[in-house]
Amino acid sequence: KGLSAFIVDADTRGLDASQRIDVIAPHPLGTLRFTGCLVPADRLLGRPGEGFKIAMATLDVFRSTVGAAALGFARRAFDEATRWALKRQVFGHALSEFQLTQARLADMAVAVDAAALLVYRAGWTRDIVGGRITREASIAKLFATESAQQVVDSAVQLFGGLGVVRGMAVERLYREVRALRIYEGASEVLKLVIASRVLDAMSAKKTS
Ligand SMILES: Cc1cc2nc3c(=O)[nH]c(=O)nc-3n(C[C@H](O)[C@H](O)[C@H](O)COP(=O)(O)OP(=O)(O)OC[C@H]3O[C@@H](n4cnc5c(N)ncnc54)[C@H](O)[C@@H]3O)c2cc1C
Numbered sequence: 001k002g003l004s005a006f007i008v009d010a011d012t013r014g015l016d017a018s019q020r021i022d023v024i025a026p027h028p029l030g031t032l033r034f035t036g037c038l039v040p041a042d043r044l045l046g047r048p049g050e051g052f053k054i055a056m057a058t059l060d061v062f063r064s065t066v067g068a069a070a071l072g073f074a075r076r077a078f079d080e081a082t083r084w085a086l087k088r089q090v091f092g093h094a095l096s097e098f099q100l101t102q103a104r105l106a107d108m109a110v111a112v113d114a115a116a117l118l119v120y121r122a123g124w125t126r127d128i129v130g131g132r133i134t135r136e137a138s139i140a141k142l143f144a145t146e147s148a149q150q151v152v153d154s155a156v157q158l159f160g161g162l163g164v165v166r167g168m169a170v171e172r173l174y175r176e177v178r179a180l181r182i183y184e185g186a187s188e189v190l191k192l193v194i195a196s197r198v199l200d201a202m203s204a205k206k207t208s
Pocket residue numbers: 023027029179182183184185186187188189192
């Protein structure tokens with residue numbers, strides 16, 4: 001009973017992957033249709049009925065890597081914004097000389113470093129401690145993607161009108177960062193996952 005996972009080769013008869021889905025930033029996304037596909041038994045992943053467990057364990061890895069991708073976007077946006085703040089002259093001063101700009105850059109720096117530490121913790125825990133890292137990966141993905149959105153938005157703001165001009169790096173990042181808060185566990189779902197891990201851990205302590 002339960003779901004089972006299979007590897008289905010791309011050229012399997014009955015598998016249709018031709019319907020691409022166009023989203024706001026380039027992403028290899030499409031709809032897969034399986035119509036009367038025959039899949040040999042040796043293509044089974046794990047044991048019968050373990051498909052859901054395998055999918056959830058896979059999410060541990062991919063949630064960490066989506067967090068890492070968000071971190072990369074945030075770092076690039078922060079770098080672009082800092083260079084721009086030093087260069088752009090307004091009212092006879094560099095943008096970076098204004099304290100409001102400095103406060104914004106400080107918030108961005110904190111967000112980037114905190115996201116980095118959470119992403120590294122998830123990777124380290126997986127590689128060194130081993131086992132499931134659902135809590136660490138979910139926290140890393142939630143924080144890194146939510147904060148990257150803020151960092152990229154701040155970068156766009158610092159660029160002013162240029163920030164929304166097509167072709168500018170921060171404009172591209174603004175479109176690219178958005179989907180990360182949705183796939184591999186939307187932020188709301190991650191909060192539920194994290195809370196359930198926190199509550200389970202405390203319940204286990206109480207009963208021991
Ligand atoms: C760029 C991109 C790439 C993707 N890649 C893949 C892929 O490779 N493989 C794949 O299978 N799917 C992929 N997806 C699909 C993605 O996983 C889903 O879009 C995502 O899980 C959200 O599901 P949904 O779109 O059905 O939204 P819904 O489930 O309808 O959710 C809508 C909103 O409700 C919120 N919500 C859901 N449950 C609750 C709750 N209990 N309480 C409060 N709020 C809740 C969600 O967080 C979301 O904000 C991709 C999507 C995108 C945009």
